[in-house]
Amino acid sequence: MKTSIATVSISGNLPEKLEAIAAAGFDGIEIFEQDFIAHDGNPREVGELIRSMGLEITLFQPFRDFEGLPEPLRAKAFDRAERKFDLMQELGTDLVLVCSSCHPEALGGIDRAAADFHELGDRAAKRDLRVGFEALAWGRHVNDHRDAWEIVRRADHNNVGLILDSFHTLARKIDPETIRRIPGDKIFFVQLADAPLIDMDLLYWSRHFRNMPGEGDLPVVDFMKAVMATGYSGPISLEIFNDQFRGGRPKTIAKDGHRSLIALMDDVARDAPSDYPNIAPMPERSNVDGVAFVEFATRGEEAQALEAILHTLGFQRSGTHIAKKLSLWTQGDIRIVINRETSGYASSAYTTHGTTVCDIGISVDAADETASRAKSLGADPFQQPTGPGELDIPAIRGQSGSVLHFIDDKSGLSDVWSVEFANEHTDEADAGLKRIDHLAQTMSYDEMLSWSLFYTTLFQMQKSPMVDVADPDGLVRSQALETADGSFRITLNGAETHRTMAGNFLADSFGASVQHIALSTDDIFASAAAMAKLGFEPLPMSENYYSDLVARFDLNMYMLEALRAGNILYDEDANGSFFQFYSKPYAGGMFFEIVERRGNYKGYGAPNAPFRIAAQKRLMRPKGMPRL
Numbered sequence: 001m002k003t004s005i006a007t008v009s010i011s012g013n014l015p016e017k018l019e020a021i022a023a024a025g026f027d028g029i030e031i032f033e034q035d036f037i038a039h040d041g042n043p044r045e046v047g048e049l050i051r052s053m054g055l056e057i058t059l060f061q062p063f064r065d066f067e068g069l070p071e072p073l074r075a076k077a078f079d080r081a082e083r084k085f086d087l088m089q090e091l092g093t094d095l096v097l098v099c100s101s102c103h104p105e106a107l108g109g110i111d112r113a114a115a116d117f118h119e120l121g122d123r124a125a126k127r128d129l130r131v132g133f134e135a136l137a138w139g140r141h142v143n144d145h146r147d148a149w150e151i152v153r154r155a156d157h158n159n160v161g162l163i164l165d166s167f168h169t170l171a172r173k174i175d176p177e178t179i180r181r182i183p184g185d186k187i188f189f190v191q192l193a194d195a196p197l198i199d200m201d202l203l204y205w206s207r208h209f210r211n212m213p214g215e216g217d218l219p220v221v222d223f224m225k226a227v228m229a230t231g232y233s234g235p236i237s238l239e240i241f242n243d244q245f246r247g248g249r250p251k252t253i254a255k256d257g258h259r260s261l262i263a264l265m266d267d268v269a270r271d272a273p274s275d276y277p278n279i280a281p282m283p284e285r286s287n288v289d290g291v292a293f294v295e296f297a298t299r300g301e302e303a304q305a306l307e308a309i310l311h312t313l314g315f316q317r318s319g320t321h322i323a324k325k326l327s328l329w330t331q332g333d334i335r336i337v338i339n340r341e342t343s344g345y346a347s348s349a350y351t352t353h354g355t356t357v358c359d360i361g362i363s364v365d366a367a368d369e370t371a372s373r374a375k376s377l378g379a380d381p382f383q384q385p386t387g388p389g390e391l392d393i394p395a396i397r398g399q400s401g402s403v404l405h406f407i408d409d410k411s412g413l414s415d416v417w418s419v420e421f422a423n424e425h426t427d428e429a430d431a432g433l434k435r436i437d438h439l440a441q442t443m444s445y446d447e448m449l450s451w452s453l454f455y456t457t458l459f460q461m462q463k464s465p466m467v468d469v470a471d472p473d474g475l476v477r478s479q480a481l482e483t484a485d486g487s488f489r490i491t492l493n494g495a496e497t498h499r500t501m502a503g504n505f506l507a508d509s510f511g512a513s514v515q516h517i518a519l520s521t522d523d524i525f526a527s528a529a530a531m532a533k534l535g536f537e538p539l540p541m542s543e544n545y546y547s548d549l550v551a552r553f554d555l556n557m558y559m560l561e562a563l564r565a566g567n568i569l570y571d572e573d574a575n576g577s578f579f580q581f582y583s584k585p586y587a588g589g590m591f592f593e594i595v596e597r598r599g600n601y602k603g604y605g606a607p608n609a610p611f612r613i614a615a616q617k618r619l620m621r622p623k624g625m626p627r628l
């Protein structure tokens with residue numbers, strides 16, 4: 001199965017686009033006429049440049065406002081087509097995309113359009129070229145692939161076929177099952193795009209909000225299953241118009257695009273792999289059952305300060321690595337590794353970001369299979385030399401260059417703590433913290449889709465709707481990804497400006513990712529009391545917050561007093577209630593959160609986030625400084 005992408009999907013000039021597309025592993029490109037016109041080079045040179053990069057031109061597009069025109073416009077449209085044919089032959093491609101007409105003088109009528117396409121097919125055939133017809137969702141007379149197919153069928157020409165575009169079909173809520181009745185050899189080309197569900201004008205939605213399959217909400221997998229059922233064997237090509245992508249890094253966008261297509265075709269083939277001999281099989285999405293460890297790269301006083309916080313949170317130092325400067329801190333099922341190495345990956349992470357989470361261990365059913373799927377999806381493997389007595393744990397580079405290790409029971413990798421660490425016996429009381437509830441990762445807003453695609457294509461995780469969090473100095477977008485049973489949860493926080501708490505953290509740490517770690521307890525009041533004895537200082541919340549809580553929720557005065565005394569925040573939804581409190585920020589804006597979920601509460605306390613952020617900023621702003 002050939003993969004392709006329209007040049008319009010990627011930012012940059014033509015050579016930059018081509019380089020990114022080739023590096024990401026695509027087989028071909030749809031050349032968008034604008035990109036060709038803007039380039040300084042004749043068509044033959046452009047064609048040669050593309051082929052020299054190992055890419056083929058799968059399609060030339062778009063040819064607009066062709067069918068249904070009255071004379072003399074009709075004759076002019078054929079003249080225009082001949083000029084495009086000249087250009088295509090020089091570029092070296094045989095297929096042109098004709099999108100359904102939006103011309104104000106275009107006339108309707110299936111037979112009239114079919115006659116126009118039959119004649120265009122004759123002219124194309126003389127040059128060994130082919131014509132594909134695509135129904136734009138906002139076409140004047142043709143806006144449905146079923147009508148476009150009827151025109152192609154009646155045109156009855158070997159050189160005329162149909163072009164399908166998932167956006168145009170799915171945005172108009174046309175049942176993709178209707179594609180199954182079209183003969184596969186009459187489908188000349190398939191374009192793919194997803195989009196978030198937004199109620200807006202179709203043209204505006206399409207031109208600004210398309211995204212990669214899996215990044216949006218449209219049933220692209222159902223669409224592609226229907227296409228494949230026809231016997232279609234041509235390229236699958238991304239055609240993505242997206243404002244963020246236009247400003248994004250070409251290499252990242254291209255890599256995400258390729259990842260989305262590989263994951264999509266894996267989803268299509270998974271139910272019946274023997275029907276898809278051309279799709280390379282890969283292990284299925286991994287089942288995650290939690291965070292095995294979180295590792296901080298740190299040094300000197302910052303390391304001591306972090307260990308002091310861990311102590312007040314009720315963690316105990318329970319192990320030391322047999323060879324490296326690593327100490328293991330544990331509580332309940334939570335493991336935090338403090339890495340003070342001065343060479344290797346953690347050391348360079350520290351040099352780049354300062355104290356930072358450099359590595360996340362994820363507990364999966366099968367570690368090797370997870371790493372293998374990640375590599376199939378384009379992730380870079382990560383390897384560091386292992387010393388004597390150390391386990392070789394599969395790892396990849398995650399987003400932003402951080403490392404993810406995969407740990408399972410079946411390969412004995414979960415024994416790493418007894419194999420590689422000398423245990424220190426401690427019998428101090430802990431604070432009742434049980435598990436990592438969620439990891440909150442911060443990135444710039446325009447990278448959020450890339451991160452969610454990374455996680456949702458690799459692991460069995462669902463996205464929840466994006467929510468806006470008001471920081472006093474700007475908006476932060478937040479999106480949760482979680483496994484069905486809640487055993488692994490990540491919140492992605494996209495910062496739009498450097499003035500927000502999240503944006504400031506990004507700038508100060510030069511793009512580090514984990515900003516806070518939320519730890520769960522079964523009794524938040526008991527945990528708060530135990531931590532207070534250990535010297536923990538919670539983030540102080542304002543009195544106004546608690547006055548407002550009384551107005552928002554039906555809380556009795558004892559509960560309210562307990563919340564206030566512990567600086568505990570509260571939220572509830574239809575399924576249950578949620579308690580949370582925070583540490584003060586440390587090391588440039590990182591912090592810990594303690595949570596208790598009662599009942600089946602689904603969220604993360606988003607309504608409380610603006611008040612938490614304001615409280616953190618009060619502490620972080622130097623005294624006497626005016627507000628930024």
Ligand code: MG
Nearest residue numbers: 134165191239
């Ligand atoms: Mg299209």
Ligand code: MG
Nearest residue numbers: 440518593604
């Ligand atoms: Mg949180």
